[in-house]
Structures are given as structure tokens and as C-alpha cells.
Amino acid sequence: MLKKFFILCSGADHALLDTCAPGEQNKYAGIGATVFFTALMAFIASGYALYTVFDNVAIAIGFGFLWGLLIFNLDRFIVSTLKKRDNFLDEFLQAVPRLILALIIAVVIAKPLELKIFEKEIDRVLLEQKNDLTLANQNQIANQFTPEITALDTQIEALKTEITTKEAEVNALYSTYITEAEGTSGTGRLGKGPVYKEKRDKHDAALAELQQLKQTNTEKIAALETQKTELATVYDTRVAETQPIIDNFDGLMARIEALDELPWLPSFFIFLLFLAIETTPIFAKLISPRGEYDLKLADAEGELKSWATQKANQRRNLIDADNVLNDKVYGDLAQEDELYNYKKKMARELMQKQQDAFYKRQSKLL
Structure with missing residues (x-):
């Protein structure tokens, strides 16, 4: 079986x-x-x-x-x-x-x-490729947020610099009125005279401005930091949304490419x-x-081919013989007077009918 x-x-x-x-x-x-x-x-x-x-x-x-x-x-x-x-x-x-x-x-x-x-070796190659793709994907997404984050950092740094500059100014004014009181600079007189009072008032006004500036800039920096946090949240969301695509990077074509590695x-x-x-x-x-089967198969195919060729020759000979007989039959018929007279009579009747029909049509037109 x-x-x-x-x-x-x-x-x-x-x-x-x-x-x-x-x-x-x-x-x-x-x-x-x-x-x-x-x-x-x-x-x-x-x-x-x-x-x-x-x-x-x-x-x-x-x-x-x-x-x-x-x-x-x-x-x-x-x-x-x-x-x-x-x-x-x-x-x-x-x-x-x-x-x-x-x-x-x-x-x-x-x-x-x-x-x-x-499969195990391919999985290792795919893991390395997925890790590379993950890092590349994170960098690409981060590059989309980099200009905006850089602008926010620049603003925050400018606000901090403004506070630092104001603090330096206040410290300088403090040193000025202190040395005035000590008599080591300014008028050179020891004690708290009118000049000291003027310099002290100027320092106090600057100090008030510094405190106001710190409060204002701190609020602005907090708002900018909030924007940075929101951008970081959007970045994490983008990474989380695209990561499944990388995790599914193990289809047939990916495995074939990994196999080539x-x-x-x-x-x-x-x-x-x-x-x-x-x-x-x-x-x-x-x-x-050539075995027994090949010989028998060739013999059977040869027999079939011979039979088909013989049938084709017989059909061709039959057609040739029929054409010869038809030529001879119609040739003999063409020489018979009876057939000639009958066809002549029928042709005459047909021409008479055609002439009568033509005459009637012309009469109607007149």
C-alpha cells in the first residue's frame, strides 16, 4: 500500500x-x-x-x-x-x-x-536591534522637544541672572553705606551722617526691589518649570505610544534580516x-x-505517435481523394446537354422576372 x-x-x-x-x-x-x-x-x-x-x-x-x-x-x-x-x-x-x-x-x-x-541566535540579534531602535526612537522624539526646552532653559537662566545681578547691586550698596559709616570711604567721616542716610536709603530701596524681583522671577521660573514638566510628560507619552511598534519588530522580514547578520x-x-x-x-x-519502465513508456508513446501519424495521413489522403472525385463528377456534369438546357431555361425565367419587376417600379415613379 x-x-x-x-x-x-x-x-x-x-x-x-x-x-x-x-x-x-x-x-x-x-x-x-x-x-x-x-x-x-x-x-x-x-x-x-x-x-x-x-x-x-x-x-x-x-x-x-x-x-x-x-x-x-x-x-x-x-x-x-x-x-x-x-x-x-x-x-x-x-x-x-x-x-x-x-x-x-x-x-x-x-x-x-x-x-x-x-531562532535563539536570531532573538539575540533582534534584541540588540530593538535596543538600538529604542534609543534611536527616544533621541528622535527628544529632538522634537529640544528647541522648546532649550528656549525655556534660556528664559529661566535669564531670570536667575537678573536676580543675581540685582543681588550684586544690593551687596555693593550695602558695602558702600557700611564703609561710609566706618569712615573708610566716601566722606571719610566716622558716624552716621546725612551721606550715610542717603546711601542707606538707596540700599534699602534696592533691597526692596530685589525682594520684589525675587518674588516675581520665582513665580515666572515656576511657570516655566511647569511647562518643562508638561513637555516631559508629552515626551514620555510619545515614547510609550511608539514603543509597542519596536517591541513587535520580530516579523518574518526582520527575522530574515537578523539571520543575515x-x-x-x-x-x-x-x-x-x-x-x-x-x-x-x-x-x-x-x-x-534506461530501465524497463523507460523502454516500455517510450514504446507506448512511439506506438501512440505512429497511430496518430497514420490517422492524420489517412485523413489527408481521404480529403485528396474526395477532391479528385468531386472535380471529376462536376466535370462530367458540365458536359451534359440536359443539365445545360435546364439551367438555361431557369436563367431565362429569372431574367424575365427581374425585367418585369424593374418595369413596374419605373412605372410607379412616372
């Missing part, structure tokens, strides 16, 4: 193969088994690849099954249409398009399985393995000698 199933997978004519030796049947059963297991691997590979895309088991199994059937049909077609010929070069030229198709199929099957085999040699050998599996049935047919 299993042998018949694999023979069916090989695309061979089972009715014709049943008449061949067991060794010939085993050869095509082996080819069919290769076709079947290649399709099975294609189903597994495509199922995993689609699962990484849709993240749904049912969808992955459904589409994977369809893809496996497609690969099975292509492989079966490739093997069944490759026929043995008398010249190896003719066989090889016949196999070239099928080898190219087998190469494409091997790539398609091998790549998803590579993704699964090197890994050493190429292991992936290359896996590809060679599937290429060998995919092309084995083709090379098996190319290097194997």
Missing part, C-alpha cells in the same frame, strides 16, 4: 509500472518518497513562516498545507516530465529548467527552517541539504540507465 502511494507520488504510470520488475518499481517508489517528504518539509517550513506572520495556528496550518500541496504538485510534475533520451546532453538540457525550478523551491523551503533552527556557513549547508533533497529525483533520472 505504501509502495503504491509513493509510486503515485513519483508521477509514473502505475499501470505500466506494474508490468515491470520489482527493482524498477522500487526505484520509482524511492523517487516518489523523496517527492512526498520534500512536500512535507515544505508544509512544516511554510507553516512556521506563516505563524511568524499571522501568529495564528489555524491559519498557519491551513496555508502551510496548501503550500505543501503546491510544492508536491511541482515536484511531481518536474519528475514525471523528465524522460530518458538516447543522448545525455539532450536529457541535461531538458532538465535545466527543472533544476532551476528545484533551486527556487529549495530556497523557499530552507529559509523558514533556518529561521526556526537559529549571523555566520553564513551553517545556513549555506542547510540550503545545500534541501537543494540536494530537491534535486535528487532529477539527478537520479539523469544518471540512471
